[in-house]
Amino acid sequence: MKRALILDLDNTIYPVSSIADNLFKELFKVLDQYAGSINMGGNERVNKIKDEMTRRPFQYIADEFNLDDRLRNKMIKVLKNMAYDLPMQPFEDYQHIRSIPLDKFLVTTGFVKLQMSKVKMLGIEDDFKTINIVDPEVNRQTKKDVFAEIMEKHNYRPEELLVIGDDPESEIRAAKALAIDTVLYDPWNKYPRAVVTYRADNFKKVAGILAGIY
Ligand SMILES: [Mg+2]
Structure with missing residues (x-):
C-alpha cells in the first residue's frame, strides 16, 4: 500500500517549453555574447547547449561541454538571481x-x-x-x-x-x-x-x- x-x-x-522563451532569453543573450568572443565550437554546439539548458541543470551541462570558467561563473551568477514571475x-x-x-x-x-x-x-x-x-x-x-x-x-x-x-x-x-x-x-x-x-x-x-x- x-x-x-x-x-x-x-x-x-x-512543461518547461511553456516558460523557456521568457526564462532563457537573458541567459541565451549571455551565452551568445560569449560565443562571439571565445571559441565555443560553432553555432551547432551553442544551439545544443541552449537546448540542453531547457532540460537539465546548468552545472551538468557546463561540465559536459567543458565550458570556459568565466562563462560558467557568469551564467551561474545570472541563474542564481533569476526568478520567474x-x-x-x-x-x-x-x-x-x-x-x-x-x-x-x-x-x-x-x-x-x-x-x-x-x-x-x-x-x-x-x-x-x-x-x-x-x-x-x-x-x-x-x-x-x-x-x-x-x-x-x-x-x-x-x-x-x-x-x-x-x-x-x-x-x-x-x-x-x-x-x-x-x-x-x-x-x-x-x-x-x-x-x-x-x-x-x-x-x-x-x-x-x-x-x-x-
Ligand atoms: Mg523533470
Missing part, C-alpha cells in the same frame, strides 16, 4: 495528482530562488507536505539523499512510496537505487526503452496504479 508520492517539478508538473499553468492532467488523498513531496533540482518562484506561480505550494530543492550550487546533496531523508523522517518503507517524474536519469534512477517504485511520466514517448515500474502518458493512470489495477 502506498502512503506517499514524491514528485519532480520541471516537465512533470508543467509570469503566470504559469500545470499540465492539465496534474489535477488527477492533486486529488489523490496521499501525502506528497516535491523534490526538484535547480536554483532555489528560481524553483521557488515557479512553485509560487504554479500555485502548487499547498499540494505538498514539503518542497525540497536540490541546488548543486549550495551542497552536494542529491535527489537520492533527499528521498532517503524523507523515508527516514516519516518512517516510510520503500514499498510505501511512489516516485513520479519525467527523467530516467534523475528521479527515476534515484528511486530505483532505493528500491522505490517509479512512474515515468512520458506523454511524448521520449524514453520508450527506459526500465521503470510504470509508464504514464496521463496522470489519470496514477489513481489506477495506486488502486492496483496496473
